[in-house]
Amino acid sequence: MSVIELNHLTKHYGKSRGITDVNLAVEEGEIFGFIGPNGAGKSTTIRTLLGLIYPTSGSATVFGKSCTEHPKIRKELGYLPSEVFYYDNMRVIDLLKYSASFYKKDCTKRIRELAEVMDLDLKKRIDDLSFGNKKKVGIVQGLLHEPKLIILDEPTSGLDPLMQQKFFELIAEENRKGATVFFSSHILSEVQKMCSRVAFIKEGEIIKLEKMSTLQENSYKRISMEAAAAIRKADFNLTGVSNFEANGNAAKFIFKGNINTMMKALAAVELRNLSVEEPDLEEIFMHYYVKED
Amino acid sequence: MNMVLHELKSLRKSGMIWSGAMIALAALFLSLYPSMAGDTADFVSLLEGYPAAVRAMLGIHLDYISSLSGYYSMVFVYIVLCGAIQAMHLGASVLSKESRERTADFLLVKPVTRSNIVTAKLLAACTVIIATDMMFFAVTAILAGAVAANGYSMHLFILLNLPLLFIQLVFLAIGLAVSVFFSRLKNVLPITLGTVFGLYIIGALLGANAEEGAGRYLSPFQYFDSIYIIEHSGYELKYLLVSALLIAAAVAVSYRVYIKKDIHAV
Numbered sequence: 001m002s003v004i005e006l007n008h009l010t011k012h013y014g015k016s017r018g019i020t021d022v023n024l025a026v027e028e029g030e031i032f033g034f035i036g037p038n039g040a041g042k043s044t045t046i047r048t049l050l051g052l053i054y055p056t057s058g059s060a061t062v063f064g065k066s067c068t069e070h071p072k073i074r075k076e077l078g079y080l081p082s083e084v085f086y087y088d089n090m091r092v093i094d095l096l097k098y099s100a101s102f103y104k105k106d107c108t109k110r111i112r113e114l115a116e117v118m119d120l121d122l123k124k125r126i127d128d129l130s131f132g133n134k135k136k137v138g139i140v141q142g143l144l145h146e147p148k149l150i151i152l153d154e155p156t157s158g159l160d161p162l163m164q165q166k167f168f169e170l171i172a173e174e175n176r177k178g179a180t181v182f183f184s185s186h187i188l189s190e191v192q193k194m195c196s197r198v199a200f201i202k203e204g205e206i207i208k209l210e211k212m213s214t215l216q217e218n219s220y221k222r223i224s225m226e227a228a229a230a231i232r233k234a235d236f237n238l239t240g241v242s243n244f245e246a247n248g249n250a251a252k253f254i255f256k257g258n259i260n261t262m263m264k265a266l267a268a269v270e271l272r273n274l275s276v277e278e279p280d281l282e283e284i285f286m287h288y289y290v291k292e293d
Numbered sequence: 294m295n296m297v298l299h300e301l302k303s304l305r306k307s308g309m310i311w312s313g314a315m316i317a318l319a320a321l322f323l324s325l326y327p328s329m330a331g332d333t334a335d336f337v338s339l340l341e342g343y344p345a346a347v348r349a350m351l352g353i354h355l356d357y358i359s360s361l362s363g364y365y366s367m368v369f370v371y372i373v374l375c376g377a378i379q380a381m382h383l384g385a386s387v388l389s390k391e392s393r394e395r396t397a398d399f400l401l402v403k404p405v406t407r408s409n410i411v412t413a414k415l416l417a418a419c420t421v422i423i424a425t426d427m428m429f430f431a432v433t434a435i436l437a438g439a440v441a442a443n444g445y446s447m448h449l450f451i452l453l454n455l456p457l458l459f460i461q462l463v464f465l466a467i468g469l470a471v472s473v474f475f476s477r478l479k480n481v482l483p484i485t486l487g488t489v490f491g492l493y494i495i496g497a498l499l500g501a502n503a504e505e506g507a508g509r510y511l512s513p514f515q516y517f518d519s520i521y522i523i524e525h526s527g528y529e530l531k532y533l534l535v536s537a538l539l540i541a542a543a544v545a546v547s548y549r550v551y552i553k554k555d556i557h558a559v
Contacts, residue, residue: 043558047556047557047558050401050402051401051402052397052398052401052402052555052556053555053556053557054553054555071404071405071406071407071409072404073404074402074403074404075404077402077404079398079402081398083395084398085394085395085396085398085399086396086399087303087394087396088394089303098295098299099399099403101295102295102403102404102405103404141399
């Protein structure tokens with residue numbers, strides 16, 4: 001049984017698009033990346049999964065159960081929204097205790113530990129906190145009951161790099177202890193660092209689901225070169241070439257395919273310089289998301 | 294239970310303010326009673342100058358005005374108005390504030406059902422209303438006992454005051470039912486004041502003309518006629534039933550809609 005299963009999940013808001021026919025399965029113990037630009041349907045997917053909104057058709061289950069039909073299953077679940085809002089007139093510690101009271105176990109020690117790691121002052125009132133500090137409350141709040149599934153929706157916005165680092169360490173530690181992580185983001189470098197598999201969502205549809213290792217190692221190469229004469233695009237009109245940019249004698253592009261084909265094409269050009277690199281996810285991402293002409 | 298306590302904590306302050314305001318209003322009116330009772334004849338002749346329709350709209354009944362019960366029932370109209378605003382405001386905000394203050398993402402991903410949430414909030418709101426009324430009643434009963442000349446009946450005073458609770462419960466339920474239809478209710482006050490004053494005026498206009506017409510059903514303010522209560526020491530059963538039905542229907546709608554509702558991102 002997968003920890004998260006989305007089956008033909010569709011959600012429309014009136015006539016406007018939400019998500020269409022999303023299929024995903026996240027296995028126990030993995031860190032799953034969910035990548036897409038703003039408005040692609042990441043939050044809609046997550047909110048359906050959490051039972052905050054109802055699917056138009058299809059199903060979303062957590063540990064085999066739907067959150068709308070079995071809300072109790074949410075006790076195994078920790079959620080960190082992209083923007084955190086809490087009851088302003090409460091103190092941090094009171095909010096965290098209130099949150100803990102839903103899980104029927106003693107979380108006091110865990111709250112202290114997490115607050116220590118995140119450097120969070122428990123005595124302050126929520127409305128006195130800065131955006132970043134509110135986010136920290138969100139992190140502690142999402143993890144204090146040691147959930148088996150952690151759902152993160154653009155978790156690092158508002159955190160400074162040091163805190164982001166600590167946050168990733170915290171998530172990695174939870175993952176080592178057995179928690180499954182569903183990590184939605186539009187910042188690729190952070191997904192790249194953590195995730196084992198990644199799904200790309202675009203305009204409400206999953207366009208690609210790949211292992212991180214496949215994505216990075218196998219096929220994609222970033223090729224930049226300088227030639228003796230001007231480079232014509234026609235010379236590199238091969239399948240698998242994308243994001244071709246020529247600038248006089250220089251050119252760069254991303255290539256996916258048999259590297260030998262590319263080598264032959266390159267051999268035909270009088271080169272001054274050549275570099276073949278692993279593209280980072282950002283570039284692969286752009287490859288998926290560049291608006292079709 | 295944790296949700297009920299949390300709600301009570303956040304509602305405590307406004308509940309105290311409301312009961313304080315209602316007590317102050319009642320105290321002001323009651324303190325005028327002794328001087329009015331001493332000069333009933335002048336007072337009645339003054340009020341006789343008003344057209345009968347206006348008197349009826351304002352709830353003034355000349356035959357009863359000299360007794361404390363009659364006088365109190367005249368001023369009680371304004372207290373009920375106050376209480377209705379409190380109750381409707383409470384009902385309309387108790388669920389919708391989670392969306393307004395964007396805390397729905399916190400509460401609604403907790404391992405509780407939506408109906409648990411509605412129940413907890415309803416319970417907390419009812420507790421606040423009942424606590425407000427009990428405080429109000431305790432203080433006004435003492436005040437009324439102090440200013441009453443003779444023939445003051447505690448039993449009747451309780452009967453006259455209870456409709457406050459009934460009408461508040463009706464408005465609490467209406468407020469709740471109205472609020473669940475909005476995906477995000479930005480401001481509760483206009484809708485509250487609009488509904489309460491609207492129904493009050495409808496009641497005053499229709500109630501003044503038709504004693505027993507169907508129009509009376511339109512406004513909860515007309516369900517508990519104080520003259521009937523004074524004369525019969527009891528309530529009109531059909532209006533009591535209508536109130537109960539109204540509450541049950543509004544609460545049922547609230548549960549149904551809220552459970553099936555999409556909670557949108559902020």
